[in-house]
Amino acid sequence: MTMDAALAGPGIAEPTAEAVQRVLRFNRTQRLVHWVQAITFLILLATGLAIGISGLQGIIGNRALLRETHLIAAFLFVFGPSLVALAGNRRSIKDDASEVDAWTPEDVQWLAHPTTRPETWTPMVRRYNAGQKLNAIFTVYATLAFGVTGLILWQNRRFPFGIVSQANVIHTDLAYIALAVFLGHLYLSAIHPTTRESLNGMIRGTVDRAWARTHHPGWAPALQEAPLRFESVLRSLAMLALGLEASLLAVRLGFEWLGANATDPVTKLIYRFSGLPGTLHHQAAGLHQFDLAALIWLGLLAVALVAMTRAEDLLPRLMPAARN
């Protein structure tokens, strides 16, 4: 069974005419990962530019609100996509990662002559072409780099001045680079006539079969997505909630080690939502404090999440009937 047939799942007896014409490019998990990061990125870009460009600041004002919006969006930007991937179809995200990781000589050829008209010259492009792979690599890298430098700027009093000012330079430079990459991505996916079919893949999930054959000849697409099952949606929502709580606790543990800044409304918010029994109150938390209760809660959540992932793999084997 190929990877894509596995994604399509069992239970597809007769493909409809629509399914023959259109093939599945991005499943629900892949689309949701993309849109969580896309929407938070746009919020971060807008608020970031408003904070960083002093001319805009005079027009918009209310720096404190911009800053809080930026921080909350940043939290979702950093943790959101991983949580969705964890609660959704992990295997498809893992396959995406291995395809982005693995480069063939054809990818190098494609980079040497990138084209948006592959019918004129077609190296054996598989699910992703080299440009799409570079975009994915940059996105993962930028998420990490924005997250680390952003954390340093947020908790700037806890870091040496040289690191803070350098974090500011990197955060700003990276924002302009990311803006350029984003505009290119937007153009190719939504505007350029020969490539904009790919936007359908990210919105509806499917792309035109002929388009897929031209642009991704080396890719064996799936026809249809497995139907949504009530219990798997329920499990995904539960995993999202547990994952969010775990991320909040992880950030909180980091803060207590750095020394949380209790005057910061976003920090207060993190403390409120991660305030499980026995954990420190934000006013009590200080520099290099060790929050044993938060660490234990984090461990329990991790165990629960792992158990839920295992259950997904084990249950169908234990109860084959449950699959239909």
Add this chain to the structure above:
Amino acid sequence: MPPRPQTFKVGRAAFLGLSGLTGAALLLGNRIPNAFSLLSGGTNVNGFTIYTIAGFPTFDPATYRLKIDGLVAKPREYTYADLLALPSVSEVRYYQCVTGWVVPRPRWHGVRLWDLIQAAKPTAAARALRFTCMDGAYSESLTLDQAKPLDVLLAYGLNGKPLSRDQGQPLRLVVPGMYGYKFAKWVNHIEVIDRVVPGYWEQNGYDINAYIGRSNGL
């Protein structure tokens, strides 16, 4: 599935390489001043990023006057030479901009603000100061109590040199412990008033009491 073509694990290497470069820039970049600053929203002088809301006014020592008036018994006017003739003070104080960048040890040279205010003899109703600037646009505020500390200066020099035009020549307010937007540049008028009037950025949402780490949501 067709046999997998020969592949090279490039993605992970590219990711790790980029992350490593960024980490190195983060830890070592400040040893090479501004080596990695591509587009930091302003030019950089002596470690300061330069901002202006209305261009750079021109200073002429012959016509420049610093006026101190309002709720005072003795309104005063100083020429640039008068200011230089007053007792000179130097202060080295950490400087931080509200946007995050810092200058660790700038050395300011100037006169104590409180000396000039006292010389003008504020009346009993006086509570605050309003600073306006040669560009006709920027303004700042301080309460009288905030103006009293000995390290609050009107600076005409930085790091042993006269202030440059883009850093506020001839006179710049220096309020250690507050964010950089309090450090009004090109100051030419101080009005003594009975209540605080928010300055330019303060009308746009910045905190009036701009203490580093205790304002602006930081």
